[in-house]
Amino acid sequence: MRFTADLDLIVQLERKNISRFFSTVEGIGYIPKGPVTKEPFIDKKTRQEWIRPKSIKVFSFFHSKNCLKVIDIFIKKPFVFETIENDFTLIRIADFKIPVLSIKHLIKLKKNVNHTQDLIDIANLKALHYVEQITSSSDMVHEHLKHFQKSSYEERLNWLEEANEFVLKTRIRKENRKRNDETTQSIGL
DSSP, X not given: XXXXXXXXXXXXXXXXXXXXXXXXXXXXXXXXXXXXXXXXXXXXXXXXXXXXHHOOOEEEEEESSOTTEEEEEESSOOSOGGGTGGGEEEEEETTEEEEEEOHHHHHHHHHHHOOHHHHHHHHHHXXXXXXXXXXXXXXXXXXXXHHHHHSOHHHHHHHHHHHHHHHHHHHHHHHHHHHHHHHHHHTTO
8 A cells, every 4th residue: 555645757957947846846835855955956966966876866845734745856857758758648737738658658767766666656557557458449448547537546546456456367367377278288188
């Protein structure tokens, strides 16, 4: 079970943009997790010093009234945007269009960070991706996925856990069938 409600963001790491980002998240109640202000974060050399010896990949903010709400931003661009620009989904929130990574790229991104929670997220994302692949033609599944997008965080977590269990059972059944087929072939039936 997941106890945090984190949001992973990739922010354009230019001085003016970083400054606006810090002001925005602080304006909605988020504060930096470490004793760091925006000035050292804006400095590219300082960020590079965090990356090399400390292996830091993300910088975190937590909500001042609920420390389980976390925003992580990457301190180094994790990939070249032009290579995946056709693999975004645009989500509209108020007057903004926000590009959201595909499951495939989100998995790659989380593998790069490699925190324990990211490994759990990867398993759940793979389960969701697998379910989407095997059921992509079903109207019922499309309706369920629409419901999933509108559901609460807890409902999504429960659904992902069920999907993960479904995928594991399906894989076990496939492996058992394959073993049975191999056994049947080896004894000449």
